[in-house]
Amino acid sequence: MPWPPNRVLYPEGGYYRLDGEHVKTDVGDGSDTTLFMVPDALIREHSKVIDSALSKVSPGTERRVRLPNINPAHFNWYVEWLFSGRLWIFVQNRVPHNWEGHEVAESEEFERWLLCLRLSSAVKDSDFRDALVDGFIEWISQLDRDYGWEYGVKVAWAVDAYAGSESPMRELAADAAFRNWDTSDxxxxxxxxxxxxxxxxxxxxxxxxxxxxxNDRTKHPLPPKEITTTCEYHEHDNHGKICYKKRRPF
Incomplete structure (x- = not known):
């Protein structure tokens, strides 16, 4: 096995025990509420919202947090990422690009990415947002020139709303458009x-x-930038952290 049973290797060189202290996290509202049990050290390392809430819990009392404004299904994607270090954007059994019906799968995947980006803002997890950068780059590589005006504008507004004015994701949104748009866009x-x-x-x-x-005589065109060096679009440097990919088991 890649790491000892009942443990998650994170960060490099250390272990978080899955059978240790857990946080009870009630996600959703009313009858739609779902209880998640997540290792205390694991989730507090990532979510500033949950870490802040738990810091106010008195010693000896139940370690429980409520997130009524988050969809449990969306939070489940986040928990899957916490445990695995992998963010899956592609839907299962997706129709390959340019095959009949591929637009349905691609639209669903894009919507999932947007929902996860909003969630990253709600839980205040910059590592999760960096993982979304990588997921987006992986996804857009399947579209190539079909990444047009509509996608580009939606990404720009989502980054504007959920990533903040200092986020390198702004450069990602612009580079994606510049690399893939045609003249009409x-x-x-x-x-x-x-x-x-x-x-x-x-x-x-x-x-x-x-x-x-x-120069004026040669005017060589500048080739569109390839979106491959993902850390350029990550936020970890802004927070004085190393890339999440160097701290997670893959």
Whole structure:
């Protein structure tokens, strides 16, 4: 086995026992509430919201947290990531890209990614958001040039709402658009006000740099940036942490 039974290897060189102290987390509201039992040290390492709530619990009392505004199904995706270190965006038995019906699977996957991004903001977990960056890059690699205006604008607004003004995810949103959009998509960007101003500015700046790269005589076009160096779009440096991928078992 990759690590001892009943334990999760995290961070590197240390273990969190799964049979140790757990946090009871009530997720959802009313009849839709679901109880999750998550190792105390594991979830407090990640979620600032839960860590803050538990810091106010008196010694000797039940370690229990309520998250009434979160969908239990969405929180389950988060717990799966906490235990496995893997974030799965692709749906099971998905139709390959360009096959009949592929749009349905891709739309479902994109919606899952958006919901997880909102969840990362709700639980305040920057590592989970970094994992979402990697999941997005993996997903967009399957679309190539089919990542058009509609996807790009939705990503921009989601990043604007859930990642914050200092997040490197803004560069990711702009690079994804610049790399995959066609001429008609760029035209919409300049003709409408349906996108965040920062997104318009970043995309147009990249397009301008590509058009004018080189000296006046040669004008070699700047090739679109490949979205492969994922840490460039991660937040861990902003928080003085190492990348989650170096601290999780894979």
């Amino acid at each position: 760029f035209t919409k960007l300049t003709e409408t006000r349906a996108t965040p101003l920062w997104f318009c500015g970043l995309v147009l700046a990249k397009a301008t740099a590509a058009r004018h790269f080189g």
